[in-house]
Amino acid sequence: MRREYSNAPLDETALAPNPLHQFDTWFKQALEVSAMEPNAMHLGTVSRDGRPSLRVVLLKGIENDKFVFYTNLKSGKAKELANNKACAATFYWPELARQVRIEGDVLLIFINLRKCLPAIFQ
């Protein structure tokens, strides 16, 4: 169950100084290799009693250096984020043997008050 990743070593000295630029590079590479759902990220939130939960959401874009996703205002994640804005996300592109980890605070932007809660976090 364990693969060898020796053909995709991570040379830290070759990484972009700005992690967003590095994300952009890898995201484009993921698109080039037709990665399955390259914009899918696992989003972690925390409940009132400190219990973490994860689910997949789709990245809608990066705006002003912030990762944007949409969700329903009534969803569990929206309620948890309303109570505790701390969140984390990971992208995983198996075709590239790469993951990106993000930690930050969510910011809420209301575009469609009836349906969606676009959220950005930095």
Ligand SMILES: Cc1cc2nc3c(=O)[nH]c(=O)nc-3n(C[C@H](O)[C@H](O)[C@H](O)COP(=O)(O)O)c2cc1C
């Ligand atoms: C591939 C994939 C993409 C998804 N994208 C989103 C999304 O962009 N926004 C969203 O709210 N839920 C998305 N979901 C559903 C969530 O994973 C989750 O099941 C749902 O939002 C309810 O989660 P919650 O109860 O923790 O709020 C996606 C699920 C999958 C499998």
